[in-house]
Amino acid sequence: MTAIAAPHTGIYHAVLGWWQGHGLPVWIFDAIWMALMAAIVTAFILLTVLILVWLERKISGDIQSRVGPNRTGGRFGLLQTVADALKLLMKEDLIPRGADRLVFIIAPFLVFVPVLLVFMIIPFSDRWVVKDLNLGVLFVVAVSAFPVIGLFMAGWASNNKYAILGAMRAAAQTLSYEIPLVLAMVCVVVAAGSLRVGEIVAAQRGGHWFVLRFPLQIAFLLYFITAMAEVNRVPFDLPEAESELVAGYHVEYSGMRFALFFLAEFAHLFFVSAFCVTLFLGAWQGPWLSPVLWFLIKTYAVMLVIMWVRWTVPRLRIDQIMGFAWKLLIPVGLAAVLLTGMMNVL
Amino acid sequence: MRQTNLLADVASGAWSIAKGLAVTLANALRPRVTQDYPARPAHLYPRFRGRLVHKRGEDGRPRCTACLACQKACPTLALPTIAGDEKKGRERRAVQYVWEASRCLFCGLCVEACPFEAIALGQQYSMVGESRQQVRFALEELLERPQGGAA
Amino acid sequence: MPALQANSMTAALTPTEQVILNMGPQHPSTHGVLRLELTLEGEVIVGCQPVIGYLHRGIEKIAENRTYPQFLPYTDRLDYLSSASNNLAYVQAVEKLMGLEVPERAQYLRVILLELNRIASHLVFVATFANDLAATTVFLYGFREREPIEDLFELWTGARLTQSWIRIGGVAGDLPEGFEEKARQFCRLLPQRLEEYDRLLAGNRIFRVRTERIGILPPEVGIDYGCSGPTLRGSGVPFDLRRAEPYEVYGRLDFAIATEPTCDCMGRYRVRMEEMRQSVRIIEQCLDLMPQGEVLAKLPRAIRPPEGEAYGRVESPRGEFGCYVVSDGSAQPVRVRLRAPSFYNLAALPRMVQGWKIGDVVAVLGSIDIVLGEIDR
Numbered sequence: 001m002t003a004i005a006a007p008h009t010g011i012y013h014a015v016l017g018w019w020q021g022h023g024l025p026v027w028i029f030d031a032i033w034m035a036l037m038a039a040i041v042t043a044f045i046l047l048t049v050l051i052l053v054w055l056e057r058k059i060s061g062d063i064q065s066r067v068g069p070n071r072t073g074g075r076f077g078l079l080q081t082v083a084d085a086l087k088l089l090m091k092e093d094l095i096p097r098g099a100d101r102l103v104f105i106i107a108p109f110l111v112f113v114p115v116l117l118v119f120m121i122i123p124f125s126d127r128w129v130v131k132d133l134n135l136g137v138l139f140v141v142a143v144s145a146f147p148v149i150g151l152f153m154a155g156w157a158s159n160n161k162y163a164i165l166g167a168m169r170a171a172a173q174t175l176s177y178e179i180p181l182v183l184a185m186v187c188v189v190v191a192a193g194s195l196r197v198g199e200i201v202a203a204q205r206g207g208h209w210f211v212l213r214f215p216l217q218i219a220f221l222l223y224f225i226t227a228m229a230e231v232n233r234v235p236f237d238l239p240e241a242e243s244e245l246v247a248g249y250h251v252e253y254s255g256m257r258f259a260l261f262f263l264a265e266f267a268h269l270f271f272v273s274a275f276c277v278t279l280f281l282g283a284w285q286g287p288w289l290s291p292v293l294w295f296l297i298k299t300y301a302v303m304l305v306i307m308w309v310r311w312t313v314p315r316l317r318i319d320q321i322m323g324f325a326w327k328l329l330i331p332v333g334l335a336a337v338l339l340t341g342m343m344n345v346l
Numbered sequence: 347m348r349q350t351n352l353l354a355d356v357a358s359g360a361w362s363i364a365k366g367l368a369v370t371l372a373n374a375l376r377p378r379v380t381q382d383y384p385a386r387p388a389h390l391y392p393r394f395r396g397r398l399v400h401k402r403g404e405d406g407r408p409r410c411t412a413c414l415a416c417q418k419a420c421p422t423l424a425l426p427t428i429a430g431d432e433k434k435g436r437e438r439r440a441v442q443y444v445w446e447a448s449r450c451l452f453c454g455l456c457v458e459a460c461p462f463e464a465i466a467l468g469q470q471y472s473m474v475g476e477s478r479q480q481v482r483f484a485l486e487e488l489l490e491r492p493q494g495g496a497a
Numbered sequence: 498m499p500a501l502q503a504n505s506m507t508a509a510l511t512p513t514e515q516v517i518l519n520m521g522p523q524h525p526s527t528h529g530v531l532r533l534e535l536t537l538e539g540e541v542i543v544g545c546q547p548v549i550g551y552l553h554r555g556i557e558k559i560a561e562n563r564t565y566p567q568f569l570p571y572t573d574r575l576d577y578l579s580s581a582s583n584n585l586a587y588v589q590a591v592e593k594l595m596g597l598e599v600p601e602r603a604q605y606l607r608v609i610l611l612e613l614n615r616i617a618s619h620l621v622f623v624a625t626f627a628n629d630l631a632a633t634t635v636f637l638y639g640f641r642e643r644e645p646i647e648d649l650f651e652l653w654t655g656a657r658l659t660q661s662w663i664r665i666g667g668v669a670g671d672l673p674e675g676f677e678e679k680a681r682q683f684c685r686l687l688p689q690r691l692e693e694y695d696r697l698l699a700g701n702r703i704f705r706v707r708t709e710r711i712g713i714l715p716p717e718v719g720i721d722y723g724c725s726g727p728t729l730r731g732s733g734v735p736f737d738l739r740r741a742e743p744y745e746v747y748g749r750l751d752f753a754i755a756t757e758p759t760c761d762c763m764g765r766y767r768v769r770m771e772e773m774r775q776s777v778r779i780i781e782q783c784l785d786l787m788p789q790g791e792v793l794a795k796l797p798r799a800i801r802p803p804e805g806e807a808y809g810r811v812e813s814p815r816g817e818f819g820c821y822v823v824s825d826g827s828a829q830p831v832r833v834r835l836r837a838p839s840f841y842n843l844a845a846l847p848r849m850v851q852g853w854k855i856g857d858v859v860a861v862l863g864s865i866d867i868v869l870g871e872i873d874r
Contacts, residue, residue: 037663039500063373063374065377065378065379065638066378066379066380066637134462154813161516162518234631308370308371309363311365312367312369312697313631314698314703314704315855316707317856318540318705319540320706328356362701363697363703364704365701366696366701368696369696369697373634379644393654393673399638421570421571442700455570455670
């Protein structure tokens with residue numbers, strides 16, 4: 001069992017020493033340590049999600065000439081999301097008659113857990129990464145495929161025509177947009193020469209962010225667009241299109257189960273932005289300020305742009321979404337990979 | 347899609363989205379239009395058609411003579427019970443006047459029908475009750491204050 | 498052309514079932530309590546049956562038990578987004594029966610009220626149409642722009658939505674102090690905002706692929722179904738009652754009829770945007786040209802139109818709104834029949850939606866701009 005990539009090496013080894021001093025086995029310590037790390041990261045993600053929901057409501061308010069939440073928790077409604085979460089927790093847990101109970105219950109977890117899992121390889125700063133896998137990017141691609149199964153399970157188990165329609169659209173959309181997403185990531189991998197996130201970040205040392213390197217701008221744009229599709233955000237939010245399917249695949253979910261979907265979506269948004277920053281915008285690197293701060297600033301900047309787009313643009317129809325992916329994005333992605341390869345050789 | 351103008355097509359599509367983004371950004375920088383109700387009271391114009399008000403004459407008594415012109419003008423039977431004292435004509439005074447706010451359309455036909463300008467639709471808009479009884483108002487409740495303010 | 502034809506060969510090999518999907522009375526995008534029974538093959542619509550009546554309130558029957566002035570506030574509540582048009586159609590019919598002459602100033606005031614209502618109604622159209630297509634921001638912009646109009650209404654009539662201000666013989670009251678300035682200010686503001694909407698919607702590639710060439714209504718079909726208003730003018734038919742049979746002072750005013758030849762959702766959207774601009778022109782002209790004078794004709798004590806029948810028709814924001822009144826000489830009408838434009842526009846919906854996808858139903862329904870209040874009465 002390899003040790004966790006050593007941020008707080010000091011603390012880790014100090015406590016490990018104490019632990020071993022008492023004759024206790026190392027593997028138990030490692031297990032506890034990893035659980036603790038996981039809990040910290042999870043807590044951080046959930047906190048970010050709470051902030052994100054608040055931010056989305058405030059930003060949408062600004063764009064729409066109105067004030068967002070301004071009552072719960074002071075003038076800026078800071079506790080609004082907490083109130084919403086509490087409300088959802090207190091709701092009746094409805095499982096529709098005729099629904100496949102087991103599948104219905106498992107589905108939200110299958111959507112939520114992979115999103116948490118995939119944060120493993122994101123470097124929050126120069127010393128804080130849970131585990132910098134050798135196959136970091138591949139890991140992301142693989143685990144990102146899981147939520148689709150969860151979505152589909154949710155739609156099918158709900159025993160509801162609207163939900164099924166939403167689930168099928170979600171599955172079709174997510175699978176179709178995986179390909180250009182992977183192609184965009186491949187461009188970065190080719191440019192950095194490694195699947196390891198640590199090395200991708202290192203290749204962007206000294207302000208040479210990948211987004212500034214031709215032809216990675218194409219990859220950046222491609223990643224940005226497909227990321228929005230992966231997270232089911234407008235203009236790609238057909239699976240949950242409120243005005244057409246009354247919330248699509250999670251229409252039958254209420255209370256905490258619905259909250260899980262909701263949190264999963266925002267956590268996924270956070271991940272996708274963080275990964276974008278890692279791949280293209282130099283991750284935590286930047287002058288003067290502390291790395292963590294840079295990471296947060298850049299990630300929030302990307303998320304702000306995604307929100308900005310969401311509140312500006314209308315929604316595409318499902319066949320248009322598919323056409324866009326297959327007929328435009330994939331050829332562009334392939335061309336980008338080719339170009340990146342050529343530029344690398346030159 | 348024709349290959350020849352594909353690039354132009356994509357570029358124009360992207361540019362159109364960029365223009366839209368500029369509009370939303372411009373709006374985000376403008377002041378908000380939200381009114382902070384109920385922290386601040388709603389702003390109403392003088393002709394606002396709210397709660398029914400009975401006006402007083404110079405002697406301080408309500409002007410209403412129970413002539414029933416308003417009752418006949420009302421489309422929805424919102425003025426079901428109006429009764430006056432035994433006098434006739436202009437000397438008569440109303441002793442009972444019931445206004446069913448739950449039926450009222452606030453159309454103002456009653457106000458226009460009144461030959462004595464005895465009633466008006468005032469500025470109060472909040473008439474909340476938990477039963478029909480609670481939104482049924484009598485003459486005394488509708489009377490404006492002695493100095494001529496709204497009820 | 499419908500986007501997808503069910504392939505007969507594959508249908509023979511893979512048995513598929515037609516699914517009946519109910520876009521029920523409670524739905525974020527049916528603009529009221531409308532029920533659509535959609536028959537689907539996959540995502541393609543092969544049948545659409547509108548079911549109405551959820552908002553039926555018996556208004557025509559109520560009319561038989563009210564006096565003529567008493568019925569007026571009921572007409573507001575039909576097409577509640579533009580209540581003045583409903584008022585006017587009814588009042589026109591009664592005035593025809595009675596042979597009443599409306600003072601000139603009152604006519605100008607009526608036109609101002611009508612056109613402000615038209616702008617307000619079209620703003621709701623833009624807002625809800627954009628919202629159905631997920632451009633939520635425009636929804637809020639549309640309602641933000643309505644606030645000055647509703648302020649004008651409140652300043653003048655005391656009510657923001659159902660003004661009941663057009664009366665038999667004229668209007669209920671003249672303009673107050675400060676109205677003209679506020680109105681002109683609004684007329685200056687609106688075109689800029691419409692420009693912004695165009696940049697967010699008509700100029701936006703995504704909006705265009707959702708609305709162009711979708712929901713085609715051929716002009717002959719539209720005429721056959723009795724469609725009117727922007728729904729028909731979006732198919733290239735230049736029929737507008739304000740020009741075809743001018744009423745009030747429309748005959749003296751200079752404005753253009755907006756038509757688009759494309760017959761699709763985008764065409765109907767463009768027609769309404771242009772109509773808003775034209776309404777601004779009309780309002781400014783009225784404010785310029787309006788003479789002094791009475792605002793209400795001299796009326797008899799009790800309104801008892803002589804025996805007869807009359808039909809009043811008005812170009813409401815949705816089309817030809819008509820009111821047919823039958824009188825027997827008494828104080829209450831014998832029969833009031835209301836011709837709601839949305840009813841006929843809605844009837845064309847199944848034709849417009851056939852062969853398209855579920856997502857398009859929402860776009861097409863939004864582009865027809867129906868109000869259930871007048872459909873169900």
